[in-house]
Amino acid sequence: MTAPSRLLILVGTVTNTAERVARAIQMDCADLIGQIDVRLMDGLDIRVFEEDALYVICSATHGAGDVPDNASALYDSLDREPRFLGHVRYGVIALGDSIYPQTFCNGGLRFDERLADLGAVRIGDVFRHDASAGTEAEVVGAAWCREWLTHALQTSEPV
Numbered sequence: 001m002t003a004p005s006r007l008l009i010l011v012g013t014v015t016n017t018a019e020r021v022a023r024a025i026q027m028d029c030a031d032l033i034g035q036i037d038v039r040l041m042d043g044l045d046i047r048v049f050e051e052d053a054l055y056v057i058c059s060a061t062h063g064a065g066d067v068p069d070n071a072s073a074l075y076d077s078l079d080r081e082p083r084f085l086g087h088v089r090y091g092v093i094a095l096g097d098s099i100y101p102q103t104f105c106n107g108g109l110r111f112d113e114r115l116a117d118l119g120a121v122r123i124g125d126v127f128r129h130d131a132s133a134g135t136e137a138e139v140v141g142a143a144w145c146r147e148w149l150t151h152a153l154q155t156s157e158p159v
């Protein structure tokens, strides 16, 4: 199995921080891989995982620890139309705020749990960004993704 030459970042957001993180990755990591695409999750379903790509789920947390509204159709379809996703390798950027300790970063964590249930293989740990930490999500998210992508591209077999 050779590593895909494309990174697809799927964005769940309400107030656009997650999209800004994805755009920063698109610019900062362009030298590492042939193509980086950023796609808002609006209107997507499980078929988005049929593409020949590495995936990053970049999702905020809203409501009472929920995925953002624009992510709910995709999230629900992982449950409603389940299929084996053993070919999928992915990373997770989970955005949250530690003022919500009970549900900190749950949006991204929910995606991670459901993808793993379907056999998809996460590479590396989930990256959590805390909006109260005083760090810029774009800066630390893109730095994390450089390391993650380097590692993911070296990993020719699912881990």
Ligand SMILES: Cc1cc2nc3c(=O)[nH]c(=O)nc-3n(C[C@H](O)[C@H](O)[C@H](O)COP(=O)(O)O)c2cc1C
Binding pocket: 012, 013, 014, 015, 016, 017, 018, 019, 060, 061, 062, 063, 064, 065, 066, 068, 095, 096, 097, 098, 100, 103, 104, 105, 106, 131
């Ligand atoms: C109404 C509201 C509810 C939120 N609920 C949570 C939550 O339950 N858990 C959490 O970790 N963060 C929560 N957050 C924080 C956001 O996930 C965080 O600010 C994130 O960076 C926003 O990303 P976005 O701009 O892409 O939507 C909430 C934010 C708002 C405004």
